[in-house]
Amino acid sequence: MSTLNAIQLTGVSxxxxxxxxxAQADFTAKWGEVHALLGENGAGKSSLMNIxxxxxxPESGSLFIDDNPVRLSGxxxxxxxxxxxxxxxxxxxxxxxxAENILLGLPEQPGNAVRGSHRQRLRALEARIGEKAxxxxxxxxxxxxxxSLSVAEQQRVEILKVLLAGARILILDExxxxxxxxxxxxxxxxxxxxxxxxxxxILVTHKMSDVKxxxxxxxxxxxxxxxxxxxxxxxxxxxLVRLTVGESAxxxxxxxxxxxxxxxxxxxxxxxxxxxxxxxxxxxLSLRAGEIYGIAGVGGNGQSELANALMGLPxxxxxxxxxxxxxxxxxxxxxxxxxxxxxCIPADRYGTALAGExxxxxxxxxxxxxxxxxxxxxxxxxxxxxxxAAAAIAGFDVQGVRxxxxxxxxxSGGNAQKLVIAREFSREPQLVLVHSPSRGLDVRATAAVxxxxxxxxxxxxxxxxxxxxxxxxxxxxxxIGVMNAGRIVAxxxxxxxxxxxxxxxxxxx
Amino acid sequence: MNDRLRPVMLEQAVQDARKxxxxxxxRRYALEIRQQxxxxxxxxxxxxxxxxxxxxxxxxxxxxxxxxxxxxxEFVVLTVFDLQSLKAVLFQASPMILVGLAGCMAFRARxxxxxxxGQMIWGAIGATAISLFQIGPEALRLPxxxxxxxxxxxxxxxxxxxxxxxxxxxxxISTLMLNYLALNFLLHLLYGSWKDxxxxxxxxxxxxxxxxxxxxxxxxxAAVPLAVVVALLALxxxxxxxAGLYLRFVDANPRVAGAVGVPVRRMIVAxxxxxxxxxxxxxxxxxxxxxxxxxxxxxxGYGFSGILIAFLARNNPIAALVVALLMAMLFVAGRSxxxxxxxxxxxxxxxxAILVICVASSDFFIRHRxxxxxxxxx
Numbered sequence: 001m002s003t004l005n006a007i008q009l010t011g012v013s014x015x016x017x018x019x020x021x022x023a024q025a026d027f028t029a030k031w032g033e034v035h036a037l038l039g040e041n042g043a044g045k046s047s048l049m050n051i052x053x054x055x056x057x058p059e060s061g062s063l064f065i066d067d068n069p070v071r072l073s074g075x076x077x078x079x080x081x082x083x084x085x086x087x088x089x090x091x092x093x094x095x096x097x098x099a100e101n102i103l104l105g106l107p108e109q110p111g112n113a114v115r116g117s118h119r120q121r122l123r124a125l126e127a128r129i130g131e132k133a134x135x136x137x138x139x140x141x142x143x144x145x146x147x148s149l150s151v152a153e154q155q156r157v158e159i160l161k162v163l164l165a166g167a168r169i170l171i172l173d174e175x176x177x178x179x180x181x182x183x184x185x186x187x188x189x190x191x192x193x194x195x196x197x198x199x200x201x202i203l204v205t206h207k208m209s210d211v212k213x214x215x216x217x218x219x220x221x222x223x224x225x226x227x228x229x230x231x232x233x234x235x236x237x238x239x240l241v242r243l244t245v246g247e248s249a250x251x252x253x254x255x256x257x258x259x260x261x262x263x264x265x266x267x268x269x270x271x272x273x274x275x276x277x278x279x280x281x282x283x284x285l286s287l288r289a290g291e292i293y294g295i296a297g298v299g300g301n302g303q304s305e306l307a308n309a310l311m312g313l314p315x316x317x318x319x320x321x322x323x324x325x326x327x328x329x330x331x332x333x334x335x336x337x338x339x340x341x342x343x344c345i346p347a348d349r350y351g352t353a354l355a356g357e358x359x360x361x362x363x364x365x366x367x368x369x370x371x372x373x374x375x376x377x378x379x380x381x382x383x384x385x386x387x388x389a390a391a392a393i394a395g396f397d398v399q400g401v402r403x404x405x406x407x408x409x410x411x412s413g414g415n416a417q418k419l420v421i422a423r424e425f426s427r428e429p430q431l432v433l434v435h436s437p438s439r440g441l442d443v444r445a446t447a448a449v450x451x452x453x454x455x456x457x458x459x460x461x462x463x464x465x466x467x468x469x470x471x472x473x474x475x476x477x478x479x480i481g482v483m484n485a486g487r488i489v490a491x492x493x494x495x496x497x498x499x500x501x502x503x504x505x506x507x508x509x
Numbered sequence: 510m511n512d513r514l515r516p517v518m519l520e521q522a523v524q525d526a527r528k529x530x531x532x533x534x535x536r537r538y539a540l541e542i543r544q545q546x547x548x549x550x551x552x553x554x555x556x557x558x559x560x561x562x563x564x565x566x567x568x569x570x571x572x573x574x575x576x577x578x579x580x581x582x583e584f585v586v587l588t589v590f591d592l593q594s595l596k597a598v599l600f601q602a603s604p605m606i607l608v609g610l611a612g613c614m615a616f617r618a619r620x621x622x623x624x625x626x627g628q629m630i631w632g633a634i635g636a637t638a639i640s641l642f643q644i645g646p647e648a649l650r651l652p653x654x655x656x657x658x659x660x661x662x663x664x665x666x667x668x669x670x671x672x673x674x675x676x677x678x679x680x681x682i683s684t685l686m687l688n689y690l691a692l693n694f695l696l697h698l699l700y701g702s703w704k705d706x707x708x709x710x711x712x713x714x715x716x717x718x719x720x721x722x723x724x725x726x727x728x729x730x731a732a733v734p735l736a737v738v739v740a741l742l743a744l745x746x747x748x749x750x751x752a753g754l755y756l757r758f759v760d761a762n763p764r765v766a767g768a769v770g771v772p773v774r775r776m777i778v779a780x781x782x783x784x785x786x787x788x789x790x791x792x793x794x795x796x797x798x799x800x801x802x803x804x805x806x807x808x809x810g811y812g813f814s815g816i817l818i819a820f821l822a823r824n825n826p827i828a829a830l831v832v833a834l835l836m837a838m839l840f841v842a843g844r845s846x847x848x849x850x851x852x853x854x855x856x857x858x859x860x861x862a863i864l865v866i867c868v869a870s871s872d873f874f875i876r877h878r879x880x881x882x883x884x885x886x887x
Contacts (some may be wrong), residue, residue: 311768344768352764355758359756362758365754380753
C-alpha cells in the first residue's frame with residue numbers, strides 16, 4: 001500500500017431541495033487500499049460518491065485526484081480521470097448483450113478504437129472482455145443478453161464495464177446488498193486483489209462484517225458528515241455501530257410467540273412448466289396465528305413468485321393457497337383482501353407498494369378508502385384522510401415528511417417502508433405477508449420494522465416473512481422454512497442451527 | 510513591460526490550450542433534475558411557454574401578410590370585446606370544451622384515446638338518427654337525441670378499451686383506425702340514404718326547430734351552460750370523488766394501484782366510456798347546436814383539438830375549459846383571417862401545433878433546473 005492519495009474530497013456540501021445531504025464532508029482514499037465508506041441509509045454515502053464519480057456537482061468543496069485539483073463535468077469526465085462507479089441499481093440496457101453494454105460505457109480513446117465494422121469491433125471487444133473476466137475470475141459470456149443474467153452476473157458486467165473503461169479508482173455502492181454470502185465473499189476477494197495491484201477501491205456499505213473483513217480503512221458517515229476515519233482492525237463492531245448510529249442501538253433477543261390455530265395452508269403450489277422447469281415446484285407450508293414463519297433461501301429460488309402469488313399480484317400458479325375460513329386466497333378480490341385484513345409488504349417498494357409521484361397522504365389513505373372511511377364514493381373526505389395520515393406518520397415514526405402533500409418518492413428507503421407499514425397496519429392485520437422488509441434499510445429502520453412485525457404477531461396475526469437475508473430470518477422467525485429450487489426443502493423450529501440452514505439453502509438434490 | 514509579460518501570457522495560453530476542452534454551456538451551468546416544483550411556478554413556466562408560442566405564431570402570421578398592427582385587433586378585440594364575436598367564440602367553444610374534457614378523462618386513466626373524432630361523429634350520427642326517424646314525441650325529441658349521442662359515443666369506445674384490457678391491443682392504433690371507420694361511415698350516410706332530398710348536397714335534412722338547441726339568454730346557445738355543467742361534473746369526478754383518487758393511482762402506477770386494492774380495470778373501463786360519452790355529446794352539440802343537421806364539419810379537426818386541449822390543460826378540467834375558450838378564439842379569428850386576408854384555415858392548425866410544441870418543451874424546465882455553478886479552479 002502506498003501513501004499517495006488517489007482521490008480526496010474536502011469540505012464537500014450538497015443539498016437537494018433544501019435538504020442538506022452533505023455538510024462539509026471530507027474523504028481520502030489512497031492507492032492500493034480498500035476503503036470502506038460506512039453509514040446508515042441517508043447518511044450521504046451515495047451522494048458523496050456520486051460527486052466523486054461526476055454525477056453531481058458539489059455546491060462547495062473541492063476534489064483532488066493524485067493531489068491535483070479537478071472539476072468533473074460528468075461521468076464521462078470522471079472516466080477520463082479513471083474513476084469508475086458501480087451503482088447499487090445497475091445501469092444496464094437489458095436487451096443488449098454484455099459486450100454491447102460495455103461498449104456503451106467505453107470512452108472514445110484512441111486505444112479503444114479498433115478499425116473495421118461494428119461487428120468486428122464488437123468481436124475484438126468480446127475478446128478483451130473474455131481476457132479481463134478470466135483475469136478477475138468471472139465466468140461471463142460476452143454475447144449473452146444482460147436481462148438473462150442473474151443479479152450477481154449483472155454486477156460483474158458493471159465491474160467489467162468500468163474496468164475496461166480504464167478505471168483505477170473503483171467505487172462500489174452497496175455491492176453485497178444483492179448477493180448471497182458466498183457471492184459477496186468472492187466479489188470482495190476480487191476487489192481486494194485488484195486494490196493490491198495498486199488501484200483504489202471504495203466500498204460503500206452498511207454491513208459491518210464486510211468492513212471488518214475486507215477494508216483497510218473505514219470512514220464513517222452520519223447525517224451528511226464524515227465522522228471519523230479509522231483502521232477497522234483496531235475497533236470492535238460494537239464501536240463501529242455506535243459511530244454510525246450515533247447512539248448504541250439495542251439488538252433484540254428473539255422472543256418466541258405463542259402460536260394458535262392454523263390460518264394459511266399452502267399445498268402443492270406450482271408454477272406452470274416452462275422448458276421442463278417449474279419456478280415453484282410444490283410448496284407446502286402452514287402458517288399459524290401468533291407466529292412468524294420465515295422463509296430463508298438464496299435469491300432466485302422462487303421467493304418472488306411465491307410472494308406474488310400470496311400477495312395477489314399476477315402470477316400463474318396451480319395448487320392450493322387456502323386461507324382458513326375463506327377459501328382460495330387467489331380468488332379474493334382486493335376489497336375482500338382488505339376486509340380479511342391481509343397486510344402485504346412487497347419487496348419492490350416503488351414498484352408495487354407506493355406510487356412515488358403521489359403524495360404521502362394519498363399513499364397512506366388509499367389503503368382504507370374502499371371501506372368508506374374517507375367518505376362515500378361521491379365525496380372524498382380529504383381532511384379526515386390527512387388527519388389520519390398525520391397521526392399514522394407520527395405513530396410509525398416516518399421521518400422526512402415535510403408536508404403531507406410531498407411526493408412519496410422523496411422519502412428515503414426506510415421511511416418509505418415505514419409508510420407502507422403504517423398503511424398496511426392501519427387496521428389490525430390478521431395475516432401479514434412480507435418480502436425482504438429490510439432491503440436497503442439501515443440498522444435503526446430495520447429494528448423499527450422488525451419491532452412492528454413482532455407487535456403484529458403478539459397481537460395475534462399470522463406473519464410470513466420471505467427474506468434472502470438469513471440474519472433477518474433468524475432474528476424474526478419462530479419457524480424457518482428453507483426454500484430451494486421452488487420448494488420448501490427443510491423446516492427448522494426456533495432456535496435454529498445457522499449452519500444447518502445454510503447447508504439446506506445451498507444443497508442441490 | 511508588455512514585452513516582459515508576453516512570454517508569461519504565452520505560457521498561460523499554451524497551458525489553457527492543453528486544458529481539457531469543455532462545451533461552452535457546460536462551463537458555468539449545471540443541469541439538475543428537480544423533484545418537486547410549486548404549482549404556481551409550473552403555471553408560470555407554462556404561461557411563459559404559451560407567450561413564446563404566441564409570439565412565434567404572430568411572427569408567422571405577419572410573414573404571411575397580416576399587418577402586425579391588426580393582430581391584436583383580430584385575435585383579441587374582435588373576438589372578445591365584440592358581443593357578436595364573443596357569442597361566436599362561446600358557441601364555438603362548447604363542443605371544444607367537451608372534446609377537451611373527453612381527452613382529459615381518458616388520459617387520466619393512461620388511455621390514449623385518439624378516437625375522440627370517431628366518437629364525436631357517432632354521437633352526431635346517433636342524434637341525427639333520432640331526428641331523421643322521428644323517434645319520440647316532440648317535447649322529448651331533444652333529450653332523446655342527447656341520450657342517443659351519449660350512447661353512440663360511448664359505444665364507439667367500448668371496443669378499444671376491451672381490446673386493450675383483454676388482448677393488450679394498443680389503443681393508440683385501434684382508436685385512430687376507428688376514426689377512419691366512423692368518418693367513412695358518415696360520408697356513406699351523407700352521400701347515400703341520409704342525403705337531404707331537397708338539395709342533393711351531402712348533408713342530412715335540416716332539423717326541426719324543436720330538435721335544435723334553444724338559446725337560453727339573448728343569443729347564447731344552451732350548448733354553453735351544458736358544456737360548463739359537464740366540465741363541473743368532470744371536475745367533481747376527477748377531483749372530489751373517490752374515483753379521482755383511484756385514477757391518480759392508475760395514472761401514477763397501475764401495478765401499485767392493483768396491489769393496494771384500486772379496481773384498476775373497472776376504473777379504466779368507466780373512464781374511457783365516460784370519455785367516449787363526452788365526445789358523443791360534443792358531436793350532439795355540433796349537429797343540434799351549430800349546424801342544425803348532420804354535415805361533414807368534423808373535418809375541422811375537433812378530435813385533434815380535443816387531444817391538444819387536454820394536453821395543454823394537463824388533463825385538468827377547469828384548465829380545459831379555459832384552453833378550449835382560447836382555442837375557440839383562435840378558430841373564430843382564423844375564419845375571419847381566411848375571409849379578410851386569404852390566410853388558409855390550416856394556419857389555425859399550425860398555430861395550435863406551435864403552442865403545443867412550446868408547452869411540451871416547457872416541461873423540460875419544470876423537470877430540470879439550470880443552475881450556475883460557483884466558480885472554481887479547473
